[in-house]
Amino acid sequence: MIINKNKETERKCLIIYLLNPSVMLALINISCLMFLPEKTCASGWRMFSCSCYLLSEKTGSWDEGRSDCRDRGADLVVIDSSEEQDFLVSFTQKQTWIGLNDKEEEGRWKWVDGTPLTSLTFWSPRQPDNGGEDPQWGEEDCVHIRTDGNTLWNDRSCRNSFPWVCEKIP
Known part of the structure; x- marks a missing residue:
């Protein structure tokens, strides 16, 4: 027994x-x-876990970033763990687009691979706020990592210009 x-x-x-x-x-x-x-990453790409990451040298809208990543055989980064979030914060050290948006339906956040946002989130305090109903900000449907003393997520207009992070499997 x-x-x-x-x-x-x-x-x-x-x-x-x-x-x-x-x-x-x-x-x-x-x-x-x-x-x-x-498997290794191509020149300019950095490996973490099982993926390769590229920080763009230029800036552009969220859609421009996604298009650039796709042209490279990748997509905007999908953050699956706190370790990956920490890696990205140390790797980028600047505001960067990530592969999360609610363009299809306000408040329904989805990653570029089609998976819905789960309970694992890294939102800045009081975010997402869709511009806080302030017309000067407009619709905020795309997500970037902030660097203004807090390295968490913020929703912004997809037209804003930031660098982006691409992710692909080698």
Whole structure:
């Protein structure tokens, strides 16, 4: 009876351990190294986890950024973890477009790969606010990482001009 109880406890602990986001990211990184050892990023791109990232040297609208990324066989970055968010903040060090928008329906945020925004978010305080109903800001349907002392997300007009970050699998 005690042996069965211990095995059940061990099984529950293992499940909790494997569901830990940090452990899952580590397992993904290990599987990247095991199964993609020959994969590297092209010149100018930087590897993190299993993806390659490129910070654009020019600025433009969100749509221009997305078009540029697609021309490179990539897309605007989709942020899947706090580790990836931290990497992007240290990598970019300036305001940059990311692949999140609510262009189709106000308040329904979707990534460029079609996945909806989940509970993992990095919004600045009081964001998103769609311009706070202030006509000078207009519709704010696209998302960028801020750098004004807070490196979190903010919604802005898709016409604003920022650099962007592209992401692709090598």
